[in-house]
Amino acid sequence: MKEINKKIVSLAMLGDIEAFEEIFRAYADYVFNIALRITQHREDAQEITQNVFITIHHKLKDFRQDSSLKTWIYRITVNMTMNYLKKEKKFKNKTVGYEHFENVADCHLSESFQQKEHYQNIVDQLLKVLTPDQRACIILRNIEGFSYQEIAKSLGIDINAVRSRIKRARWKLMALKEKGVLNEL
């Protein structure tokens, strides 16, 4: 991730569009990927990314420069994604059952993918069976490499709640493995 210095943030706070574009270029892919993985839907992720950066642009004047810009942006992203799912009532529909997972996994096994695409598909399937709350924790931990403390800050929850969500999510994945659903792993 490209480092954003305080000069860029200060200029963006003053309304400089070029400075704001630099912030966008540094974080857009991460915001888009978090939204994409939580919603599992490309168009939704695109809309959320737009809304996240418009919100950041409006709220940037309130941002305290001594705190982490990355954590602040991630927090806005996760909150807006969760709110989007709740608002669109897509919360339940986005968590698929074991049966659906099994079908997708079977289809996947019959297809020929390159190694990276193969793993990408597995990641998508793994995330699909989790609740959005669990998904957010797993994405920030396993993909973004956040510590439990950073996840807690980004989601605005207690560190033990983070631990608990990660534990439940992984037990769920282990249960799928046990059932033989995740044979390809």
Added chain:
Amino acid sequence: MNCKNIQDKILTDYLDGAMTEKQSNLMEEHIIHCAECRAFEAAARKTVAEPFEHALLEKTPDAVWLNIKESIEQGPQKNVSPLIKLIESWKQIFTFSFPRYVLASAALVFLIAVFIMPVLRGNQIKIAQEQNEDLMYFESILLVEDFNDNSNGYETDIEQYFL
């Protein structure tokens, strides 16, 4: 140790490297001697950790920035002059990022120096002046007494008569 608790820990702090060295050593000791937990740890790594190591980062579609820019430009425009840009650049060179509490402490010291110290100093001067006045008063009393003592002279009757 209870294997269920160990497996809970394997799925969280142990896999995520969030344990202290001592805790990690205790876990490893158990895993080495417990076949069930050893198998669980291997399966956990393969199922819940490894697949995510290969996750791809998708590029954000170009349309996203164009839409954001359009939305921003529809709002109130702020043009930042080159002078402000230059000032911001210089600020970066001469500004040190102090933690907030250090600034607060510095502000407190400054306030003490500017407002409280002169008051204390004024009090000290006042006290010194009062002490000086007291000293002068006592000196004057002593001098008067000395004078009276001297004026007592020889305490003869004729002297008392004229006084």
